[in-house]
Each structure stands twice: as C-alpha cells, then as structure tokens.
Amino acid sequence: MYQVKTYNAIAQAGLDRFTADFALNQSAQPDAYLIRSVNLRDAEFPASLKVIVRCGAGYNNIPLHRATEAGIAVFNTPGSNANAVKELVVGMLIIASRNLYSAVTYAEHNSGADISTRTEKEKTQFNGTELVGKTLAVIGVGHVGSKVAAAASALGMKVIGYDPYLSADSAWQIPTTAIRAQSLAEALKDADYVTVHTPKNEETIGLIGEKELNEMKPGAVLLNFARLGIVDNAAVIKALDAGRLKRYLTDFGEDSILDRPDILVTPHIGGSTAQAEANGAVQGAETVMQFLETGNVVNSVNLPHLDVPFTTHFRLTVMHQNIPNMVGQITTLLANEDINIEGMSNAALAKTAYTIIDIDALNQADAEELIAKLDAIPAVYRTRLLNNPRL
CATH class of the missing domain: 3.30.70.260 (ACT domain)
Structure with a gap:
C-alpha cells in the first residue's frame, strides 16, 4: 500500500483516480506528496518520501536541490491549466484594446438625469482599437503560448512567436500563419501587443527589462501571465512614465505597480478555473501512481524523461x-x-x-x-x- 499526503484543496476528480493500492492522508511517512501552492522551501522531508507532484505548471514552491539530494523525484502537470490561462489572456487583450476597465469604472461612478447626454459626449475618451490586423508577439510558445498564438490568429491578429526551446509538440499547435522570430529583439520591434509565456528560471528572470522595453515600438501593450519576475516591474514603470509603453497587464501584483491607471493587475487567477484544477489533480494523481508503480519518469523537473x-x-x-x-x-x-x-x-x-x-x-x-x-x-x-x- 502506497501512502499519499495531499496539501491544499486537491480537486476530487484527481483524488478519485487513485486505485485501492493508494491510501490518502493516513500516514506520517508518506511515499508521495500531491500539492498545489503550499510552500515547501523550508520543509523537512520524511525519509519515506519518494515523489512530489505539483498540480500545476509552476514549481518554485519546491526546493529542487534539496529534494534531488534526498532522492525525491519532483513533477509538475504542464498543460493542465493552459486553456484557462489562454482564455484569460485573450480576455485581457480585448480589455486593453477597448479600454473596458476604464469604461466600466466611468459608468459605475456616473449617474443622474443627464447621464445619457453626458455619456454620448464623454464616451469618446474610451475609444479603443480593434485587434484585427494588430501584431501580437508571443514570447514562449509552449503549452500556453501556442494556444494564445492560435486564438490570436483566429481573431485576425498577426502573430510573431519567439521560443529558442520550441518543442515539436508545441510546434504542431502554432498556426501556420505565425512568423517565427529568430531573436527576442526581432519579436518585439514591431509588436502592438507583447505577451510572455515562459517558465521562470535563471535565464528568464528579468527577460523583459529596460533594454527590451526600449526595443518595443512606442505605445505597445505588455502582458505577463506567466510568472512574477520575468518582467522587470521597475523598468515597466519607467517605460510607462516615459510614454513608451501604453499599458501593462499582469496576474502578479507588487506594491510598486498598484494604483496606476495604466496597469491592470489580476490576483493570480490564470489557472483558477474548476476545469484547470480538475485537470491538474487528475494528471497529478496519475503521475504519482505511474512513478511509484513503474518508476517511469514523465514531466519531471529534476529527472530526465525515461x-x-x-x-x-x-x-x-x-x-x-x-x-x-x-x-x-x-x-x-x-x-x-x-x-x-x-x-x-x-x-x-x-x-x-x-x-x-x-x-x-x-x-x-x-x-x-x-x-x-x-x-x-x-x-x-x-x-x-x-x-x-x-x-
């Protein structure tokens, strides 16, 4: 009997996948952790622990080096929330292009007998632009980025993708009309909108900084629904204040970017849908069972694919x-x-x-x-x- 300890609220659809050979939360010496966002960076791992599976794409809440030295395999569930993030990004593209947040805020704070007359006169301040014909640069075209690229193409946008680590599986998902940039600078220079979908690691921290923002065309809109730290927020504020960047939309708040009309922050809701949580839980449970029963490694972040x-x-x-x-x-x-x-x-x-x-x-x-x-x-x-x- 394998013992599994769960952290956070793991969707029931995933828990239901475990067979009778697996017991949930019945031992202080588990073989596996099935987690979401719990912070394990300072955790002491029991000697019995063989595998940690994160139900989601990000795994910066797990100390990979310590886990590896303890002989613990670490996995994530890439792609389980890709559609949820894609839909949010598409929504944010529309919100940015049509000034919807400002328009709704205006409507909420205006009333009175003359509202119809004033609205007709004042609504021009919310005039937006259509996405059709605009250029979107997708930085990172993996599970999420490839879906964003396909959706943007369907909306009539011109898509430029940049990803030096593009996998064959992701390449199949990218629309044939998309242009593949050979460098980050090439992807950025003509984009009206830039959306970032890379993992967070040593190579991508600060990927979009002052240099990259200066390489973007004036008036561009930047979206970060990947990870906090991939975009340099200090550089963003500088670019906004200088009028080079028009707007910044992100899923990751920091004090420095709050309370600005040109920045829209959502509370890390990219993967927060019932479907995404169920997908991650199901994939996570199957990963636990596969690794413990067969030793096979698929989607590990500290072991090779085998x-x-x-x-x-x-x-x-x-x-x-x-x-x-x-x-x-x-x-x-x-x-x-x-x-x-x-x-x-x-x-x-x-x-x-x-x-x-x-x-x-x-x-x-x-x-x-x-x-x-x-x-x-x-x-x-x-x-x-x-x-x-x-x-």
Whole structure:
C-alpha cells in the first residue's frame, strides 16, 4: 500500500483516480506528496518520501536541490491549466484594446438625469482599437503560448512567436500563419501587443527589462501571465512614465505597480478555473501512481524523461549524480551478486541521472541487502526495487 499526503484543496476528480493500492492522508511517512501552492522551501522531508507532484505548471514552491539530494523525484502537470490561462489572456487583450476597465469604472461612478447626454459626449475618451490586423508577439510558445498564438490568429491578429526551446509538440499547435522570430529583439520591434509565456528560471528572470522595453515600438501593450519576475516591474514603470509603453497587464501584483491607471493587475487567477484544477489533480494523481508503480519518469523537473515498458518481474531504479562510471559501478555490483540484467535504460538531466534496470529473477530475501549496497555507492541518491503488479 502506497501512502499519499495531499496539501491544499486537491480537486476530487484527481483524488478519485487513485486505485485501492493508494491510501490518502493516513500516514506520517508518506511515499508521495500531491500539492498545489503550499510552500515547501523550508520543509523537512520524511525519509519515506519518494515523489512530489505539483498540480500545476509552476514549481518554485519546491526546493529542487534539496529534494534531488534526498532522492525525491519532483513533477509538475504542464498543460493542465493552459486553456484557462489562454482564455484569460485573450480576455485581457480585448480589455486593453477597448479600454473596458476604464469604461466600466466611468459608468459605475456616473449617474443622474443627464447621464445619457453626458455619456454620448464623454464616451469618446474610451475609444479603443480593434485587434484585427494588430501584431501580437508571443514570447514562449509552449503549452500556453501556442494556444494564445492560435486564438490570436483566429481573431485576425498577426502573430510573431519567439521560443529558442520550441518543442515539436508545441510546434504542431502554432498556426501556420505565425512568423517565427529568430531573436527576442526581432519579436518585439514591431509588436502592438507583447505577451510572455515562459517558465521562470535563471535565464528568464528579468527577460523583459529596460533594454527590451526600449526595443518595443512606442505605445505597445505588455502582458505577463506567466510568472512574477520575468518582467522587470521597475523598468515597466519607467517605460510607462516615459510614454513608451501604453499599458501593462499582469496576474502578479507588487506594491510598486498598484494604483496606476495604466496597469491592470489580476490576483493570480490564470489557472483558477474548476476545469484547470480538475485537470491538474487528475494528471497529478496519475503521475504519482505511474512513478511509484513503474518508476517511469514523465514531466519531471529534476529527472530526465525515461519511459520504459515494465515487462519483467522486477525493476530497479537508481537516482544518482551524472558523473562518469556510475552505470559501470551499478552493473558491476549486480554482476557480483549474480543478477542477470534483462534490460537497462539511462538518461541524464543536467547534474542528475536516472537508471532503470529490469530483472526477472531475484531472491526477495536478498532484496534489502542489494538496495543497501546500491545506496552505499557514492553519488547514489536513492535506489528503489519495484515488483511488477501485472505479473
């Protein structure tokens, strides 16, 4: 029986996916955490913990380095909230182009017998522009960005995409009419609207700063519904004050950007739909079960992708440092234990590697000793022995 501890409100649709081999919130020594936004950066992890799955795309609430050194695989659920974020971005494009927020605020604070006459005279201050024919730069065309690009194209916008890490799967989602920029500067220079959809990492923090804002055409509108910190808010304020940037719309508030008529902030609601939360919970539950039962790795953020059919009676998985001779040490130890390898796969992600070894014959009485010997190899983070539940 595998033990799963949940944090935050995990949608029931996801909890219902767990089979009878998984118990929820019944042990202080869980095998898995299924979480949303809980802050684990300073958390102490139990020795039993093997996997953390974040129901959502972002994972900056998880200490990846500490988790890796503790032999804990970390996953997210990319794409589960992509449609929700896309719809919000499309709504914000329309709000920005038609000055809807200012218009609604005006209407809420005006009344009286002469309202019709005054409205006809004063409504011209809210005249907007149509999105048809305007240029949208989509920075990052992954799960969300590709959907935004397709929706904008359907609205009649000219779409320019920039993503140096564009995957084949995402490429299929981008409209054929979209132009692929070769550089960030190329994507920005002619855009009427710029929307950012990159992950947050060392390369993307401050991606849109003073230099990039100066490269944008005067009067452009900037949207950030990706992550706080990808856009330099101080640089945005400077560009707005100078009249270079027309408006900024974001899902991430900071004191410095509040109470300005040219900035519209929403309270981090990009993925806050019933459907997105259910999608993330279902994908998260399936990820927990797949990893614990088969050792296969799909959508991990600290381990390489390794998805191997489990056809033997037993499987060893070894999470270790990506350094020379690790596989040699592991296989030599197995040979010395007279264990025949039926199949083996190995892959690496940066400084971490993962090895799957399938075997058909193993003396269960020697299993604990075998795992202890593998764990004793320097640079091994964790070894697991899995029984095939289907054999």
